[in-house]
Amino acid sequence: MLRFRTFAASVAAVGFSGALVASTLSPSGAAGAASDPAIGTQVLNILCASRAGSPVFTPFTISRCQDARPRDGFVIEELICEGLLEGAFESVTSASRPNRMNWFCFHGPLTP
Secondary structure, eight states, X not given: OHHHHHHHHHHHHHHHHHHHHHHHHSTTSTHHHHTOHHHHHHHHHHHHHHTTOEEOOOTTEXXXXXXXXXXXXXXXXXXXXXXXXXXXXXXXXXXXXXXXXXXXXXSSOOOO
């Protein structure tokens, strides 16, 4: 039953993020609302939880996910972060759980 709930949450999150992308492409002016960091943060937190990760609030990031399963990578999360929220996406292996990843969506581009 837990697998079904996780799968259902993943499908809902992907569907919601797809709707978010579609609304950005519409000429009706919804792009400004779709790129709102509060909405983007909610979507990224949902995607984080759907991969058994823990969303973490920090003032330095738009969104942060701790110990998520990297099964298929984080393509959707990266597209939302960089494409819709104009942030910079980074991921690293978790120090406490080697088979998990931590990812970050930072405000604006990263400078070296």
